[in-house]
Amino acid sequence: MNDFKELPATAVLILDGPAIERALRRIAHEIIERNPDLTSVVLAGIPSRGNEIAHRIAGFITAIEKKEISTGVIDVSMHRDDVGTRAELPIVRASQLPLPLEGRTVIIVDDVLYTGRTVRAAMDAISSFGRPSRIQLAVLIDRGHRELPIRPDYVGKNVPTSSSDRIRVRIGGRSEEEGVWTIKE
Amino acid sequence: MTTEAMGIRWARKDLLGLRELSAEEITFILDTADAFKQVGTREIKKVPALRGKTLVNFFIEPSTRTRTSFELAAFRLSADVINISATTSSLTKGESLKDTARNLEALHADILVLRHGSAGAAQFLAERLRTSVINAGDGAHEHPTQALLDLYTIREKRQRIAGLHVAIIGDILFSRVARSNIFGLLKLGARVTLVGPSTLVPREFEKLGVQISHRIDDVLPEVDVVNLLRIQHERQRKEYFPGIGEYTRLFGLTKERARLLKPECLIMHPGPINRGVEIDSQVADGLQSVILDQVTNGLAVRMAVLYLCGGIAT
Numbered sequence: 001m002n003d004f005k006e007l008p009a010t011a012v013l014i015l016d017g018p019a020i021e022r023a024l025r026r027i028a029h030e031i032i033e034r035n036p037d038l039t040s041v042v043l044a045g046i047p048s049r050g051n052e053i054a055h056r057i058a059g060f061i062t063a064i065e066k067k068e069i070s071t072g073v074i075d076v077s078m079h080r081d082d083v084g085t086r087a088e089l090p091i092v093r094a095s096q097l098p099l100p101l102e103g104r105t106v107i108i109v110d111d112v113l114y115t116g117r118t119v120r121a122a123m124d125a126i127s128s129f130g131r132p133s134r135i136q137l138a139v140l141i142d143r144g145h146r147e148l149p150i151r152p153d154y155v156g157k158n159v160p161t162s163s164s165d166r167i168r169v170r171i172g173g174r175s176e177e178e179g180v181w182t183i184k185e
Numbered sequence: 186m187t188t189e190a191m192g193i194r195w196a197r198k199d200l201l202g203l204r205e206l207s208a209e210e211i212t213f214i215l216d217t218a219d220a221f222k223q224v225g226t227r228e229i230k231k232v233p234a235l236r237g238k239t240l241v242n243f244f245i246e247p248s249t250r251t252r253t254s255f256e257l258a259a260f261r262l263s264a265d266v267i268n269i270s271a272t273t274s275s276l277t278k279g280e281s282l283k284d285t286a287r288n289l290e291a292l293h294a295d296i297l298v299l300r301h302g303s304a305g306a307a308q309f310l311a312e313r314l315r316t317s318v319i320n321a322g323d324g325a326h327e328h329p330t331q332a333l334l335d336l337y338t339i340r341e342k343r344q345r346i347a348g349l350h351v352a353i354i355g356d357i358l359f360s361r362v363a364r365s366n367i368f369g370l371l372k373l374g375a376r377v378t379l380v381g382p383s384t385l386v387p388r389e390f391e392k393l394g395v396q397i398s399h400r401i402d403d404v405l406p407e408v409d410v411v412n413l414l415r416i417q418h419e420r421q422r423k424e425y426f427p428g429i430g431e432y433t434r435l436f437g438l439t440k441e442r443a444r445l446l447k448p449e450c451l452i453m454h455p456g457p458i459n460r461g462v463e464i465d466s467q468v469a470d471g472l473q474s475v476i477l478d479q480v481t482n483g484l485a486v487r488m489a490v491l492y493l494c495g496g497i498a499t
Contacts, residue, residue: 075220077220078220078221078224078232078234078492079232079233079234080234083234083235083236083237083238083496084238084295084495084497084499085498086497086498087196087497087498088194088196088497089194089195089196089492089493089496089497090194091193091194091213091216091217092217092220092221092489092492093219093220094219094220094222094223095220095223124233125232127229128224128227128228128229128231128232129227129229130228
């Protein structure tokens with residue numbers, strides 16, 4: 001996966017490991033504040049880093065409120081709008097959501113929000129499982145440049161970028177050093 | 186190690202056979218099928234993965250189950266499907282395979298699923314067309330999606346393939362299902378024994394790396410999976426074996442023989458089954474039989490194959 005590639009010399013660190021932890025802990029507090037009935041909430045991560053982030057947020061919520069919170073996985077591969085444009089396809093994973101979704105609040109969790117197309121695909125995927133009461137969106141980084149009318153409910157950090165910039169997130173898995181970097185082209 | 190952790194990606198537009206695939210690519214398809222199997226349990230059993238794509242089911246040889254399985258898989262992926270069979274195609278009017286296929290391409294078909302009586306037909310078209318070509322059986326050569334669904338079913342029921350001993354029983358000589366299964370099973374680390382009369386299971390197969398036996402009763406107690414092949418009356422001339430009754434007596438999985446199997450041994454059959462010929466009715470419907478799981482899994486595997494081959498840029 002691309003987060004294990006060497007960082008180029010032009011990479012600029014914008015969040016280090018402890019800063020990521022602080023951002024996710026704050027998001028956990030905001031989720032608690034906005035959702036009085038936490039038992040109806042499911043944190044659904046988009047693989048693979050969204051999953052890791054969803055589990056970290058769930059961990060903070062449990063630590064703060066002493067309550068378990070549901071997590072899930074939404075794989076958006078089957079719902080993307082760029083079919084036939086990629087030369088290689090990554091693995092598709094099964095989505096896992098606690099069913100039924102009726103009456104629940106599904107919080108989509110991803111690492112970076114950019115064009116909004118992945119989130120649209122995630123909403124589409126969720127509706128194929130049922131009709132939740134609400135869908136919210138939590139992201140670690142919002143880098144702007146939306147192509148669809150989508151805005152996040154919870155943001156770790158807003159990062160102004162130009163569209164030629166790249167964002168590199170290392171979290172979980174084999175990442176020895178966690179962090180978020182911008183790379184100028 | 187999972188295919189995801191290895192960073193494997195899919196980059197083929199065609200699926201022609203298992204012989205040319207690596208073990209990693211086969212595992213990648215099986216892992217993808219896991220995700221698509223789950224779609225069948227959703228409230229809405231349809232995903233937009235191939236929306237706007239056109240699939241042509243081009244079956245020069247008769248087939249109902251493979252064709253309908255591909256058709257349903259395509260529907261679940263939101264592709265549009267047209268079916269062309271031998272009787273409705275212009276092949277009966279003397280048009281060459283290549284001309285027919287070029288006409289299909291001129292209609293902007295994105296995926297061609299081909300069943301043909303000649304070995305190499307799918308490859309012939311894949312090399313000449315931009316369309317994705319999926320081999321749904323070419324002569325006695327390969328039938329990759331059948332072998333993939335067999336592998337998927339074994340992995341699902343036994344959690345692994347490596348180290349298992351699989352017997353493929355029956356009409357091996359004429360069987361594309363057997364060939365694809367042999368390639369796939371060996372690549373994934375299984376041990377394979379072919380069983381049948383010497384006329385249908387010739388010694389040359391040993392070159393592929395399998396064992397051969399003409400005595401089914403010696404093999405049954407040893408294996409973890411038996412895959413029974415249909416006796417293909419339509420392909421056979423009389424001299425290959427004395428008669429159906431004789432075949433059943435020597436190689437049929439009767440209920441008496443089934444007692445020789447380990448209790449956890451899986452019984453598989455690609456269908457359509459000839460009840461009372463290669464397998465007894467009670468055995469086909471028994472607890473060890475996974476014949477209907479194979480049908481369900483065939484749908485998931487074909488969705489995965491269509492998604493992968495049809496979803497990449499060509």
